[in-house]
Amino acid sequence: xxxxxxxxxxxxxxxxxxxxxxxxxxxxxxxxxxxxxxxxxxxxxxxxxxxxxxxxxxxxxxxxxxxxxxxxxxxxxxxxxxxxxxxxxxxxxxxxxxxxxxxxxxxxxxxxxxxxxxxxxxxxxxxxxxxxxxxxxxxxxxxxxxxxxxxxxxxxxxxxxxxxxxxxxxxxxxxxxxxxxxxxxxxxxxxxxxxxxxxxxxxxxxxxxxxxxxxxxxxxxxxxxxxxxxxxxxxxxxxxxxxxxxxxxxxxxxxxxxxxxxxxxxxxxxxxxxxxxxxxxxxxxxxxxxxxxxxxxxxxxxxxxxxxxxxxxxxxxxxxxxxxxxxxxxxxxxxxxxxxxxxxxxxxxxxxxxxxxxxxxxxxxxxxxxxxxxxxxxxxxxxxxxxxxxxxxxxxxxxxxxxxxxxxxxxxxxxxxxxxxxxxxxxxxxxxxxxxxxxxxxxxxxxxxxxxxxxxxxxxxxxxxxxxxxxxxxxxxxxxxxxxxxxxxxxxxxxxxxxxxxxxxxxxxxx
Amino acid sequence: xxxxxxxxxxxxxxxxxxxxxxxxxxxxxxxxxxxxxxxxxxxxxxxxxxxxxxxxxxxxxxxxxxxxxxxxxxxxxxxxxxxxxxxxxxxxxxxxxxxxxxxxxxxxxxxxxxxxxxxxxxxxxxxxxxxxxxxxxxxxxxxxxxxxxxxxxxxxxxxxxxxxxxxxxxxxxxxxxxxxxxxxxxxxxxxxxxxxxxxxxxxxxxxxxxxxxxxxxxxxxxxxxxxxxxxxxxxxxxxxxxxxxxxxxxxxxxxxxxxxxxxxxxxxxxxxxxxxxxxxxxxxxxxxxxxxxxxxxxxxxxxxxxxxxxxxxxxxxxxxxxxxxxxxxxxxxxxxxxxxxxxxxxxxxxxxxxxxxxxxxxxxxxxxxx
Numbered sequence: 001x002x003x004x005x006x007x008x009x010x011x012x013x014x015x016x017x018x019x020x021x022x023x024x025x026x027x028x029x030x031x032x033x034x035x036x037x038x039x040x041x042x043x044x045x046x047x048x049x050x051x052x053x054x055x056x057x058x059x060x061x062x063x064x065x066x067x068x069x070x071x072x073x074x075x076x077x078x079x080x081x082x083x084x085x086x087x088x089x090x091x092x093x094x095x096x097x098x099x100x101x102x103x104x105x106x107x108x109x110x111x112x113x114x115x116x117x118x119x120x121x122x123x124x125x126x127x128x129x130x131x132x133x134x135x136x137x138x139x140x141x142x143x144x145x146x147x148x149x150x151x152x153x154x155x156x157x158x159x160x161x162x163x164x165x166x167x168x169x170x171x172x173x174x175x176x177x178x179x180x181x182x183x184x185x186x187x188x189x190x191x192x193x194x195x196x197x198x199x200x201x202x203x204x205x206x207x208x209x210x211x212x213x214x215x216x217x218x219x220x221x222x223x224x225x226x227x228x229x230x231x232x233x234x235x236x237x238x239x240x241x242x243x244x245x246x247x248x249x250x251x252x253x254x255x256x257x258x259x260x261x262x263x264x265x266x267x268x269x270x271x272x273x274x275x276x277x278x279x280x281x282x283x284x285x286x287x288x289x290x291x292x293x294x295x296x297x298x299x300x301x302x303x304x305x306x307x308x309x310x311x312x313x314x315x316x317x318x319x320x321x322x323x324x325x326x327x328x329x330x331x332x333x334x335x336x337x338x339x340x341x342x343x344x345x346x347x348x349x350x351x352x353x354x355x356x357x358x359x360x361x362x363x364x365x366x367x368x369x370x371x372x373x374x375x376x377x378x379x380x381x382x383x384x385x386x387x388x389x390x391x392x393x394x395x396x397x398x399x400x401x402x403x404x405x406x407x408x409x410x411x412x413x414x415x416x417x418x419x420x421x422x423x424x425x426x427x428x429x430x431x432x433x434x435x436x437x438x439x440x441x442x443x444x445x446x447x448x449x450x451x452x453x454x455x456x457x458x459x460x461x462x463x464x465x466x467x468x469x470x471x472x473x474x475x476x477x478x479x480x481x482x483x484x485x486x487x488x489x490x491x492x493x494x495x496x497x498x499x500x501x502x503x504x505x506x507x508x509x510x511x
Numbered sequence: 512x513x514x515x516x517x518x519x520x521x522x523x524x525x526x527x528x529x530x531x532x533x534x535x536x537x538x539x540x541x542x543x544x545x546x547x548x549x550x551x552x553x554x555x556x557x558x559x560x561x562x563x564x565x566x567x568x569x570x571x572x573x574x575x576x577x578x579x580x581x582x583x584x585x586x587x588x589x590x591x592x593x594x595x596x597x598x599x600x601x602x603x604x605x606x607x608x609x610x611x612x613x614x615x616x617x618x619x620x621x622x623x624x625x626x627x628x629x630x631x632x633x634x635x636x637x638x639x640x641x642x643x644x645x646x647x648x649x650x651x652x653x654x655x656x657x658x659x660x661x662x663x664x665x666x667x668x669x670x671x672x673x674x675x676x677x678x679x680x681x682x683x684x685x686x687x688x689x690x691x692x693x694x695x696x697x698x699x700x701x702x703x704x705x706x707x708x709x710x711x712x713x714x715x716x717x718x719x720x721x722x723x724x725x726x727x728x729x730x731x732x733x734x735x736x737x738x739x740x741x742x743x744x745x746x747x748x749x750x751x752x753x754x755x756x757x758x759x760x761x762x763x764x765x766x767x768x769x770x771x772x773x774x775x776x777x778x779x780x781x782x783x784x785x786x787x788x789x790x791x792x793x794x795x796x797x798x799x800x801x802x803x804x805x806x807x808x809x810x811x812x813x814x815x816x817x818x819x820x821x822x823x824x825x826x827x828x829x830x831x832x833x834x835x836x837x838x839x840x841x842x843x844x845x846x847x848x849x850x851x852x853x854x855x856x857x858x859x860x861x862x863x864x865x866x867x868x869x870x871x872x873x874x875x876x877x878x879x880x881x
Contacts, residue, residue: 015870306753329756338754346754349747356740361755363737377735 038439082154287474341432411442560831569713575823580776581801597658598798605775608635640771
C-alpha cells in the first residue's frame with residue numbers, strides 16, 4: 001500500500017540544535033499513527049515541516065507517493081493536510097461558522113461564501129455526529145467543543161490527513177473518549193490521522209502504528225499491538241525507566257498549611273473558588289485532582305499569596321496569616337515556597353540568564369548582596385556559584401548559569417525552579433504541574449525528589465492534570481470541580497474511575 | 512507563527528545595528544540622488560560637518576549629551592515594560608525646576624548652586640513622569656497616552672509661566688532672566704582651556720560628563736542592582752514579578768520617576784550648560800529623538816551612548832549640510848534622520864531575519880567543510 005504521507009531523510013537544524021536528523025516516516029492511509037517522544041525530541045519540528053511552518057534543510061515529503069514542496073501552511077492545506085494545534089487557533093469573538101471560513105471566505109463579500117459554508121458545515125457535523133451550532137460564539141464553547149471546531153475547520157478545507165498535536169492535554173477524560181471515537185470515525189471514512197502525544201496510555205488506546213522519536217531521530221516505528229508502554233518509554237528515553245514511583249508509607253505530622261473557607265472572585269466578578277477548606281500536614285503529599293480550569297490554578301495562587309481571597313483564612317504552621325502578610329515575599333519568609341504551574345510565565349524569567357532566574361523571589365538574600373555600602377548591588381559571583389550548586393544538585397543540563405533561561409529544555413527549566421525552591425528548605429511546598437512538558441527521564445527524577453522531600457517532613461500540596469501523577473505521588477487526594485472540592489480519598493483507596501467521577505462534579509459529602 | 516529569531520550575541524549587539532545603519536544610509540543616499548545631488552559629496556559634507564573640526568566635534572558632542580539623557584530616560588522605562596513618550600514634557604518641567612533653583616538660590620556658591628539646579632531639574636522631571644506612572648499603576652491609564660498628554664500640558668504650562676510668572680521683566684520674549692554665573696556649568700572651552708588646550712567656543716559643557724556618569728549609573732542600576740532586577744522582571748514578565756513578591760505598580764512608579772529624572776538632564780545641558788536662561792521650546796524634539804536613540808541602542812547604556820553620538824553627528828552634520836547645499840533643506844536632514852530611525856527601530860526585525868538566514872546558511876557550510 002502506498003503511504004498517505006512519506007517523509008524521507010528530513011533534516012532540520014536551528015543554529016547549533018539539530019532538531020531532525022534524517023527522519024523517515026511513512027503513514028499508511030486510513031490509519032491512526034501515533035508519534036511519541038520526549039520534549040525536544042523533534043516531534044513538533046517534524047510536524048511543523050509537514051505543515052509548512054518550517055522548511056527542511058534536506059529531505060523529501062511525498063503525498064500519495066508523489067514528491068511535493070510544502071513551503072507554507074497554505075501549501076499543506078492545498079495538499080489535504082490539516083492541523084489541530086495544542087493551543088487552538090480560533091478567534092473567540094467570532095462564531096463557529098465565521099471561524100471555519102476564516103481564510104477561506106470565497107470572495108470579498110461574506111454572504112455567498114457563508115451560505116455555502118453553512119451547508120457544508122451542517123453536512124460535516126451530521127456525518128460525524130459533531131453536534132455543533134454554527135452560530136454559537138467560540139468563546140461560549142467548552143474546550144472540547146472548541147477542539148471540534150478546529151477539526152471541522154480542517155475538514156472544511158478538505159483535509160484528508162489530520163495532524164493532532166497533544167490533543168488531550170486540555171480535555172476531561174469523557175471529552176478525550178469522545179475525541180477518540182471521532183478519530184475512529186474519521187479513520188473508518190478513510191482519512192489519515194497523525195496523533196502526537198506524550199501519554200503512552202493514549203497511544204495504546206487509539207493508534208494503529210506508533211513512531212518513537214529521540215533526540216531528533218526516528219528510533220522505531222511499530223504496530224501498536226506489538227508493543228507496550230514500558231517498551232515505548234524505554235525507546236523514548238534510551239534506557240529503562242520506572243513509570244511508577246516507589247514510596248513507603250509515612251505517618252503525617254502536625255498541620256503545616258490550613259485553608260479555611262477560601263473563596264476567590266476574579267476581576268470579572270466570576271467566583272473561581274468557593275468555600276475551599278483543606279489541611280496539609282508535615283510529611284504528606286496532598287494531591288489536587290481536577291480537569292484544567294476548575295480552580296486548581298487559583299487555589300495554588302491564593303495559597304501562595306499571588307492572588308487574594310475574597311473570603312477565608314490561611315494558617316501556616318498553626319499561625320493565622322493576616323491579610324497584609326498574604327504576599328509571596330512574606331509567605332516565603334514563613335517557609336511556604338511555591339513551584340508555579342506555569343514556569344515560563346511565573347517560575348522564571350525566560351529572557352534572564354539562569355543565575356538571575358535562580359534568584360527570583362530570593363533577591364533579598366544577603367548572600368547575593370555586595371558588602372556595605374554597596375548592598376543594593378548584586379554579588380554576581382555569589383549568585384552564579386549558588387546557581388551552579390543548584391544545577392549540580394538537580395542535574396540541570398547544561399550546567400551553565402549564564403545560559404538564558406528560555407534556552408533550557410522544559411524539564412531542565414523545571415528542575416531549576418524546583419531546585420531553587422527546595423534548596424531553601426521549605427516547610428510547605430506548593431507544586432503546580434511539576435512534570436508538564438517535562439521528559440520522562442526528568443519526571444522520574446522530579447518524582448523522587450518530591451517523595452524525598454515528603455519523607456523529610458515537608459508538607460506538599462500537589463496540583464496536576466496528570467491523574468497518574470496525582471495517584472502515584474499523593475498520600476491523600478482532593479478532587480476539584482467548578483471551584484469546589486468535590487471529594488477526598490486516601491490514595492490507596494481509589495482509582496481513576498472513582499476520581500474521574502469526582503472530577504466530573506459528582507459531589508458527595510463523605511468518602 | 513514564526514519562532515523568535517535567535518542570534519549569537521555579537522550579531523545581536525553589533526551586526527544587526529550596523530546593517531540597519533548602512534541600509535539607512537543607502538536609502539537616504541537614494542533620496543539624495545533623487546533630488547539631484549551627489550550622495551558622495553553630501554556624505555563628505557555630513558562627515559566633515561560633524562567630526563571634521565574641533566568646532567564641529569564640540570557641537571556634535573553637545574547634541575549627543577541631550578540624546579544620551581533622553582535615550583537613557585526612554586530605556587529605563589522600557590526595561591520596566593513602559594513606553595515613556597513624555598521626555599519632552601518631563602524635560603520642560605525639569606527646565607522650570609532648574610530655573611527656579613538657579614534664579615532663587617543665587618546666594619549659593621557655584622558648585623552647590625549647580626548641584627541644586629541639577630537636583631531640582633531631576634526632581635521636577637521625576638514628578639512629571641511619576642504622575643502618569645501613578646495613573647498607570649493605580650488606574651490602568653496607559654502611559655503612552657498619558658505621557659503624550661502630559662507633553663501638551665507641560666508645553667502650555669511653560670508658556671503661561673514664562674509669559675506671566677517667570678518671564679524677564681520688561682521683555683517681550685518668553686524667557687527667564689539670565690541665570691547667575693555661579694549656576695553656569697563650565698564649558699568645554701573653559702575646562703580644556705584651564706588644562707592648556709585651546710578650544711573654539713561651542714555649547715559643549717561638562718554636562719557631557721554628567722551624561723556619561725548617568726549612563727554608567729543606569730548600567731549599574733539596571734544590570735547590577737536589586738532594584739534594576741525588579742524593574743527588568745516587571746518589564747519581562749509581570750507574572751514572575753508578582754510570583755516573586757515584587758509589586759509591579761510600585762516598580763512602574765519608580766521606573767517612571769527615574770526615567771523623568773533622566774529626561775531632566777536635557778534641561779541641565781541646555782539651560783545650565785548652554786543657554787544660561789530658560790527659553791520657550793528648548794527641548795526642540797530631543798525628547799522624541801531619545802526614543803529612537805534608545806531603540807537603536809537596544810536600551811543598553813553603551814548602545815545608547817553610541818547611538819546618541821550618531822544622532823548628534825547627524826544633527827550637527829545635517830545643519831552644515833543644509834547650510835552648504837541649498838537644495839538640501841533642514842527638512843531633508845529630517846528625512847535622513849527619519850530613515851535612520853525607521854531602519855534602526857521599526858525595521859530592525861527585517862535585518863534580524865536576513866542576518867539569521869545568512870548566518871544559518873554559512874554555519875552548515877562551515878560544518879561540512881570541517
